[in-house]
Amino acid sequence: MTKHHPDTLILMEYSAGNLSEPHALCIRLHLDQCPHCRSRVDTLDSLGAVMMESQPQVGVSSDMFDSILSRIDSEPNMTEEYISTRAKRVGPLQKLLGEDLNSLPWKRQLGDVSVLDISERFPGQSEQVVLQKLAAGGKAPAHTHRGDETTIVLQGAFADQKGVFNQWDFVVLNQDDDHKPVAVGCEDCITLSVLSAPVKLTGTFTRLLNPFIR
């Protein structure tokens, strides 16, 4: 069971459909594993429905219903097709990254840290989207963050001054967080991070880009 949850305001922006795709992905991955937050999002979705019904209404053209009917008549199997496509669906993470996170083309960065920039999988987004791997037992150099950095743990666990972050835990760090993460447990720790601005190192290293190090 996850212990670190997204803030309610982020969940609200998710429910309203206002988050960028990489941020929505982080939320979705957490929701899939956290019934608690899923139930909060259910309530927020109801809030959206009630907001929509309390707004003004605008009449639709008189022939629209007929064109909708002719569209559904022209595709009599749409429901069956939808259900069979749905049955074959794989999760967003697998779709993006395949089955095995450990065998991705990781780039060794520094010491125990490897990274993989997957920003180009989200065309048209301004954020940097990075996978980071901290070898089991490894330490990342101390660093702060210039903008907000949203992170979800995909495998293993890491610990810093704020606590232990396990699989599917969700955390947002900003410029006030100067942290020194350590991978705990016997597995490499893999995280997915969305960065609104590059990381700044606080130690002796001068240039690094990533979540353990961005």
Next chain:
Amino acid sequence: MTLDQKPARAEGRKDPWSQMLEKVGKNQDRQAYHALFEHFGPQIKYYAMANGLASHAEELVQEVFVSIWRRSCLYDWRKAAASTWIFTIARNQRIDMLRKMKRTSAEMPVETEDLWQIPGENDDEPVTSLHRLMSERRVRESLSHLPEEQTTVIAKVYMESKSHQMVADELNIPLGTVKSRVRLALNKLKVILQDQNV
């Protein structure tokens, strides 16, 4: 006898729109479909216009209704009220329309529905009917007691897809004020985790 009573009692909790949507899903009932269209069509059209899709508003209404038809057999009133289910479809169709305006499908490895889920369509989701229906009723009830300054902010987030920062800029108030108004409202709607420090 007891077996007969159970569904009857459950039926009593269903709101009329959820009953109609269920008829569409189970029997392809076109009369019920039309009633849903008359009720939700104008709401969705306004939703599209408020969201900056004025020239595509009717197109969005159409897409939402075709999508409702396509997936109505998966609708389960115990998992979401019809209005909530339809809102999430409208939201997803809006996101999808904006994404498609910007790029080709080859450039979108992840589909909108991989990111934004429709409630109740996850097979492993437990049925928690009472909780969900109460939450919908509670939201409607609590919302009517909120001060206008709180509902205004929430309306801008949901209806105009504005971030908290954009709402702050527009209303010319600090970001912190926007956030605290939203938190106050969500607190009353009991969305905030009790163990969360906010």
